[in-house]
Amino acid sequence: MIWILVGYMWLFMHRPFEIWPILATIRVERVYMIFTLIAWFSFSAKTWTNNRSSGAILLIAFSILFATLISPYMGLGENLETENWFKIFVFFLLIMTSVKTEKDLRILVTAFIVCFGLYMVHSYREYLCGRYTYDAQIKRMIGVDSTLGYANSFASSICYTLPFILPAMTYWNKLWCKFLFLGYFLLSAWCVFLTGSRSGFVIFMIILALGVCLTKYKVRVLVLLLVCSPFVWTILPESSKLRISSLFYGEYRTDHVYGEQGDSVWGQRGEGFWVGMEVMLDNPLGVGPGTGRYVPKQGGFEYHNFFGQVMGDLGFPGVVAYSFLVFSVFLNHFEAGRHYKNLTERKYGGKDVLYLYRISLAATVGIMLLLINGWGGHNAYRFNWVWFAAFQAIAIAFLRNRVDAMNLASLRRRSDIYRPQAA
Secondary structure: OHHHHHHHHHHHHHOHHHOOHHHHHOOHHHHHHHHHHHHHHHOOOOOOOOOHHHHHHHHHHHHHHHHHHOOOOOOOOOOHHHHHHHHHHHHHHHHHHHOOOHHHHHHHHHHHHHHHHHHHHHHHHHHHOOOOEEEOOEEEOOOOOOOOOOHHHHHHHHHHHHHHHHHHHHHOOOHHHHHHHHHHHHHHHHHHHHHOOHHHHHHHHHHHHHHHHHOOOHHHHHHHHHHHHHHHHHHOOHHHHHHHHHHHHOOOOOOOOOOOOOOHHHHHHHHHHHHHHHHHHHOOOOOOOOOHHHOHHHOOOOOOOHHHHHHHHHHHHHHHHHHHHHHHHHHHHHHHHHHHHHHHHOOOOOHHHHHHHHHHHHHHHHHHHHHHHHHHOOOOOOHHHHHHHHHHHHHHHHHHHHHHHHHHHHHHHHHHHHOOOOO
16 A cells, blocks of 8 residues: 555656646546545555644644635635645545554655655756746746746755655665765755745755754864855856845845846735734634635735735634644654653664654654745645654654553563562
């Protein structure tokens, strides 16, 4: 069953039906999901992974469904945002009931990196062949799909995936694997720069800073980054340099590259928070996913702000649901750290335990990046929220199982020591 889920994961991330129209006409994604559900019902032994994050995801599902049902702008049958999110929710249920062993989890997480790597390589190849967008008066790299292929979304997707290299390196630690991961990282950095996404650049810098903090070779890595930075800056296209430089000027330049654009985009993204709050106060139960552009106070624009998007689209139930998810993810990681410390101190650690702990760490960092980037983007309905929560929940369940096995073994040893000897 796990390999069937991997196949859908590749379809969902790479989205070949948005690249080759013939696949869209035969509804390949829908057909494959029907096949997956039949296999799940027929052959797969179902188990449920209990975790506090599961309740948070269920609350988000309820808030999205409820806001769609009461929406004055778009009904249940015509809201594509709701339909697409519930596809993600169905896949979440399949993951939570089908991953039964640590090997299954390793396959799924490794496939997540591989599938996105193929998507990124394909996108870069298309960029070299002349496929890009001309936005903000610069040439910007885009993904090959249309759903999340826009430059800013593509850069964000790259950054959200990068933390999962850390757990992958725990198992795939041969020399050729290390070179492969290095190539993945360098290609990711280059693609982020080519997208011209300022938010993507900021998130990538945060990932670099976290990487330096986590490594035991902090000074060496920092020196290497400082030495390589001027070289990377030299080879960047001039348009990308000016785009990134605008972060430090606080606004766009008014010149031949950017024309008369100011920082109205960033102003709108900050303003989206307050507009979303106003919409929520007028509609406490929400107006439905993706309908903010129809609200008169929104003025026909997207929120460009995760917090404003959740408040405006989903109201108070959505705010509670997403807050609970974030709280659950961080609480899960504290639990993972406690289990990891307990296991390693009592000599029950090892590569498997370290891998599970790093899955939790990668998921927590991914959620943190989603929150940070949320100030400049409406990413509330991204699949990353749900997938990362699922990966972490399953890793926590396996850590709990290992702690229970360790405690049971300790009890057995004690009972053997104090068992009275036969006369």
